[in-house]
Amino acid sequence: MSSRVVVLGSCGAWPEPRRACTGFLFEHEGFRVVIDLGYDTLARLLEHLGSTTALGLDAVIITHRHPDHMNDLHGLFRARWLGWPAAEAPALPTYAAEGVRERVLGLEEHDTGAVDQVFDWRPLPAPESQVGPFRLESWLLPHQVPNAGVRLTTADGLVVAFTGDSGPSPDLVDLGRDADLFIVDATDRPLGSPTAVDPVHLSAREAGEVAEVCGARRLLLTHFWPDHDRALSLAAAQQVYGGEVLLAEEGAVIPLR
Ligand SMILES: [Zn+2]
Numbered sequence: 001m002s003s004r005v006v007v008l009g010s011c012g013a014w015p016e017p018r019r020a021c022t023g024f025l026f027e028h029e030g031f032r033v034v035i036d037l038g039y040d041t042l043a044r045l046l047e048h049l050g051s052t053t054a055l056g057l058d059a060v061i062i063t064h065r066h067p068d069h070m071n072d073l074h075g076l077f078r079a080r081w082l083g084w085p086a087a088e089a090p091a092l093p094t095y096a097a098e099g100v101r102e103r104v105l106g107l108e109e110h111d112t113g114a115v116d117q118v119f120d121w122r123p124l125p126a127p128e129s130q131v132g133p134f135r136l137e138s139w140l141l142p143h144q145v146p147n148a149g150v151r152l153t154t155a156d157g158l159v160v161a162f163t164g165d166s167g168p169s170p171d172l173v174d175l176g177r178d179a180d181l182f183i184v185d186a187t188d189r190p191l192g193s194p195t196a197v198d199p200v201h202l203s204a205r206e207a208g209e210v211a212e213v214c215g216a217r218r219l220l221l222t223h224f225w226p227d228h229d230r231a232l233s234l235a236a237a238q239q240v241y242g243g244e245v246l247l248a249e250e251g252a253v254i255p256l257r
Contacts, residue, residue: 022038033131037073039072059095074107139169142166161182163185165185165223177216183220186223219241
Protein backbone atom coordinates (compact mmCIF):
# COMPACT_ATOMS: atom_id res chain seq x y z
CA MET A 1 0.00 0.00 0.00
CA SER A 2 1.29 3.44 -0.83
CA SER A 3 2.88 5.81 1.65
CA ARG A 4 2.14 9.50 1.36
CA VAL A 5 1.80 12.82 3.12
CA VAL A 6 -1.29 14.95 2.54
CA VAL A 7 -0.97 18.69 3.22
CA LEU A 8 -4.00 19.96 5.18
CA GLY A 9 -2.70 23.48 5.66
CA SER A 10 0.36 25.63 5.01
CA CYS A 11 -0.11 28.99 6.78
CA GLY A 12 1.53 30.21 9.96
CA ALA A 13 -0.32 32.32 12.53
CA TRP A 14 -3.72 32.66 10.79
CA PRO A 15 -5.08 31.28 7.52
CA GLU A 16 -5.26 33.08 4.20
CA PRO A 17 -8.53 32.80 2.24
CA ARG A 18 -8.93 29.27 0.81
CA ARG A 19 -5.99 28.05 2.87
CA ALA A 20 -5.54 26.70 6.39
CA CYS A 21 -2.96 26.66 9.16
CA THR A 22 -0.62 23.79 9.91
CA GLY A 23 -1.69 20.18 9.41
CA PHE A 24 -0.32 17.06 7.72
CA LEU A 25 -1.72 13.57 7.32
CA PHE A 26 0.84 10.76 7.04
CA GLU A 27 -0.46 7.46 5.64
CA HIS A 28 1.47 4.20 5.59
CA GLU A 29 0.15 0.63 5.20
CA GLY A 30 -3.38 1.94 5.71
CA PHE A 31 -2.52 3.62 9.04
CA ARG A 32 -3.25 7.34 9.25
CA VAL A 33 -1.71 9.76 11.71
CA VAL A 34 -2.47 13.46 11.62
CA ILE A 35 0.28 15.84 12.72
CA ASP A 36 -1.13 19.17 13.95
CA LEU A 37 -4.64 20.49 13.36
CA GLY A 38 -4.45 24.27 13.03
CA TYR A 39 -7.26 26.63 12.03
CA ASP A 40 -9.38 25.30 9.13
CA THR A 41 -7.61 21.96 8.71
CA LEU A 42 -10.43 19.77 9.97
CA ALA A 43 -12.74 20.04 6.96
CA ARG A 44 -9.93 19.02 4.62
CA LEU A 45 -9.00 16.12 6.91
CA LEU A 46 -12.60 14.88 6.95
CA GLU A 47 -12.84 15.25 3.19
CA HIS A 48 -9.72 13.18 2.78
CA LEU A 49 -10.94 10.51 5.21
CA GLY A 50 -14.35 10.47 3.51
CA SER A 51 -15.97 10.58 6.96
CA THR A 52 -17.64 13.47 8.79
CA THR A 53 -16.83 11.71 12.06
CA ALA A 54 -13.15 11.10 11.26
CA LEU A 55 -13.46 7.34 11.08
CA GLY A 56 -10.29 5.97 9.53
CA LEU A 57 -8.02 8.22 11.58
CA ASP A 58 -5.71 6.14 13.80
CA ALA A 59 -3.60 8.59 15.81
CA VAL A 60 -2.95 12.28 16.46
CA ILE A 61 0.25 14.22 17.13
CA ILE A 62 0.16 17.88 18.24
CA THR A 63 3.56 19.58 18.34
CA HIS A 64 2.56 22.52 20.57
CA ARG A 65 -0.33 24.44 21.99
CA HIS A 66 -0.41 27.47 19.70
CA PRO A 67 -3.86 27.61 18.10
CA ASP A 68 -2.53 27.69 14.53
CA HIS A 69 -1.35 24.13 15.28
CA MET A 70 -4.21 22.76 17.36
CA ASN A 71 -7.39 24.83 17.18
CA ASP A 72 -9.22 22.22 15.09
CA LEU A 73 -8.39 19.47 17.57
CA HIS A 74 -11.50 20.67 19.40
CA GLY A 75 -13.46 20.25 16.16
CA LEU A 76 -12.10 16.73 15.88
CA PHE A 77 -13.30 16.12 19.43
CA ARG A 78 -16.81 17.21 18.41
CA ALA A 79 -16.74 15.03 15.30
CA ARG A 80 -15.80 11.99 17.37
CA TRP A 81 -18.01 12.73 20.37
CA LEU A 82 -21.19 14.03 18.75
CA GLY A 83 -20.95 11.90 15.62
CA TRP A 84 -22.19 8.37 15.32
CA PRO A 85 -20.76 5.70 15.30
CA ALA A 86 -17.49 7.46 16.05
CA ALA A 87 -18.72 8.21 19.58
CA GLU A 88 -18.41 4.50 20.27
CA ALA A 89 -14.99 4.15 18.65
CA PRO A 90 -11.91 3.48 20.78
CA ALA A 91 -10.05 6.53 22.07
CA LEU A 92 -7.54 8.01 19.63
CA PRO A 93 -3.91 7.75 20.75
CA THR A 94 -3.01 11.44 20.98
CA TYR A 95 0.59 12.54 21.51
CA ALA A 96 0.35 16.16 22.59
CA ALA A 97 2.71 18.78 23.92
CA GLU A 98 2.24 20.43 27.30
CA GLY A 99 -0.97 22.46 27.58
CA VAL A 100 -2.80 21.06 24.53
CA ARG A 101 -5.31 19.01 26.55
CA GLU A 102 -6.07 21.97 28.80
CA ARG A 103 -6.83 24.19 25.78
CA VAL A 104 -9.30 21.65 24.38
CA LEU A 105 -10.92 21.34 27.81
CA GLY A 106 -11.09 25.14 28.00
CA LEU A 107 -13.57 25.22 25.11
CA GLU A 108 -16.00 22.95 26.96
CA GLU A 109 -18.62 24.40 29.33
CA HIS A 110 -18.25 21.58 31.79
CA ASP A 111 -15.60 18.91 32.10
CA THR A 112 -17.78 15.86 31.61
CA GLY A 113 -14.87 13.57 30.89
CA ALA A 114 -15.85 13.39 27.24
CA VAL A 115 -12.58 14.91 26.01
CA ASP A 116 -10.63 12.22 27.82
CA GLN A 117 -12.86 9.53 26.33
CA VAL A 118 -12.21 10.73 22.78
CA PHE A 119 -8.46 11.25 23.19
CA ASP A 120 -6.04 8.81 24.83
CA TRP A 121 -3.46 11.42 25.85
CA ARG A 122 0.26 10.66 25.73
CA PRO A 123 2.98 13.22 26.57
CA LEU A 124 5.17 14.84 23.91
CA PRO A 125 8.14 14.85 23.72
CA ALA A 126 7.89 11.18 24.56
CA PRO A 127 10.28 8.31 25.06
CA GLU A 128 10.69 6.42 21.79
CA SER A 129 7.25 4.92 21.06
CA GLN A 130 5.53 2.72 18.51
CA VAL A 131 2.54 4.40 16.83
CA GLY A 132 0.96 1.83 14.54
CA PRO A 133 3.63 1.08 11.91
CA PHE A 134 5.74 4.10 12.93
CA ARG A 135 8.54 4.50 15.44
CA LEU A 136 8.05 7.94 16.99
CA GLU A 137 10.99 9.96 18.24
CA SER A 138 10.63 13.50 19.51
CA TRP A 139 12.76 16.42 20.65
CA LEU A 140 11.94 19.53 22.67
CA LEU A 141 12.82 22.45 20.38
CA PRO A 142 13.02 26.21 21.05
CA HIS A 143 9.73 28.10 20.73
CA GLN A 144 7.61 30.44 22.90
CA VAL A 145 5.90 27.39 24.41
CA PRO A 146 7.06 23.74 24.64
CA ASN A 147 7.27 22.45 21.07
CA ALA A 148 8.19 18.93 20.00
CA GLY A 149 9.88 18.09 16.73
CA VAL A 150 8.71 14.64 15.64
CA ARG A 151 10.35 11.94 13.53
CA LEU A 152 8.36 8.95 12.27
CA THR A 153 10.21 5.93 10.90
CA THR A 154 8.60 2.88 9.28
CA ALA A 155 9.91 -0.67 9.62
CA ASP A 156 11.34 -0.46 6.10
CA GLY A 157 13.21 2.74 6.91
CA LEU A 158 10.99 5.46 5.48
CA VAL A 159 11.42 8.68 7.51
CA VAL A 160 9.17 11.73 7.76
CA ALA A 161 10.23 14.46 10.20
CA PHE A 162 8.56 17.73 11.19
CA THR A 163 9.94 20.61 13.24
CA GLY A 164 6.66 22.03 14.47
CA ASP A 165 7.60 25.66 15.12
CA SER A 166 11.25 25.90 16.05
CA GLY A 167 14.07 28.35 16.29
CA PRO A 168 17.59 27.19 15.41
CA SER A 169 18.78 24.20 17.44
CA PRO A 170 21.52 21.56 17.09
CA ASP A 171 18.80 18.92 17.67
CA LEU A 172 17.30 19.73 14.26
CA VAL A 173 20.14 17.74 12.66
CA ASP A 174 19.16 14.54 14.49
CA LEU A 175 15.49 15.24 13.84
CA GLY A 176 15.88 15.44 10.07
CA ARG A 177 18.87 13.15 9.50
CA ASP A 178 18.55 11.36 6.13
CA ALA A 179 14.77 11.98 6.18
CA ASP A 180 12.85 11.08 3.05
CA LEU A 181 10.73 14.15 3.69
CA PHE A 182 11.77 16.87 6.14
CA ILE A 183 8.91 19.28 6.84
CA VAL A 184 10.32 22.53 8.20
CA ASP A 185 8.91 25.76 9.60
CA ALA A 186 9.88 28.55 7.16
CA THR A 187 8.43 31.69 8.67
CA ASP A 188 9.82 34.46 6.47
CA ARG A 189 8.22 37.84 7.11
CA PRO A 190 8.54 41.25 5.48
CA LEU A 191 11.76 43.06 6.37
CA GLY A 192 10.99 45.83 8.80
CA SER A 193 7.97 44.08 10.29
CA PRO A 194 8.07 44.05 14.10
CA THR A 195 8.48 40.27 14.08
CA ALA A 196 10.95 39.95 11.18
CA VAL A 197 13.81 38.95 13.50
CA ASP A 198 12.60 35.95 15.38
CA PRO A 199 14.61 33.47 17.47
CA VAL A 200 11.72 31.01 17.81
CA HIS A 201 11.05 30.23 14.14
CA LEU A 202 13.28 29.33 11.21
CA SER A 203 13.61 31.30 7.99
CA ALA A 204 13.45 29.45 4.67
CA ARG A 205 17.19 29.92 4.33
CA GLU A 206 17.77 28.39 7.78
CA ALA A 207 15.44 25.53 6.82
CA GLY A 208 17.56 24.90 3.72
CA GLU A 209 20.78 25.05 5.71
CA VAL A 210 19.64 22.46 8.25
CA ALA A 211 18.23 20.18 5.51
CA GLU A 212 21.59 20.31 3.76
CA VAL A 213 23.56 19.50 6.94
CA CYS A 214 21.34 16.57 7.93
CA GLY A 215 21.23 15.03 4.46
CA ALA A 216 17.44 15.16 4.06
CA ARG A 217 16.35 13.85 0.66
CA ARG A 218 13.48 16.31 0.20
CA LEU A 219 12.56 19.50 2.03
CA LEU A 220 8.94 20.60 2.42
CA LEU A 221 8.69 24.25 3.50
CA THR A 222 5.61 25.24 5.49
CA HIS A 223 4.18 27.76 8.02
CA PHE A 224 4.17 30.63 5.54
CA TRP A 225 3.22 34.02 6.85
CA PRO A 226 -0.04 35.21 5.25
CA ASP A 227 0.54 37.29 2.09
CA HIS A 228 4.19 36.31 1.98
CA ASP A 229 5.56 35.66 -1.53
CA ARG A 230 6.34 31.95 -1.25
CA ALA A 231 8.54 31.99 -4.34
CA LEU A 232 11.05 34.04 -2.31
CA SER A 233 11.16 31.30 0.34
CA LEU A 234 11.65 28.64 -2.33
CA ALA A 235 14.57 30.57 -3.82
CA ALA A 236 16.14 31.20 -0.41
CA ALA A 237 16.11 27.50 0.50
CA GLN A 238 17.37 26.44 -2.94
CA GLN A 239 20.40 28.70 -2.54
CA VAL A 240 21.73 26.59 0.33
CA TYR A 241 20.19 23.13 -0.16
CA GLY A 242 21.02 20.79 -3.01
CA GLY A 243 17.98 18.52 -2.75
CA GLU A 244 14.44 19.03 -3.99
CA VAL A 245 12.49 21.81 -2.24
CA LEU A 246 8.68 21.61 -2.12
CA LEU A 247 6.24 24.28 -0.94
CA ALA A 248 3.33 23.12 1.21
CA GLU A 249 0.05 23.61 -0.66
CA GLU A 250 -3.40 22.78 0.68
CA GLY A 251 -4.60 19.43 -0.66
CA ALA A 252 -1.22 18.41 -2.07
CA VAL A 253 -0.54 14.68 -1.91
CA ILE A 254 3.17 13.89 -1.66
CA PRO A 255 4.03 10.26 -2.48
CA LEU A 256 6.87 8.70 -0.50
CA ARG A 257 8.82 6.12 -2.53
ZN1 LIG B 1 3.90 28.26 17.29
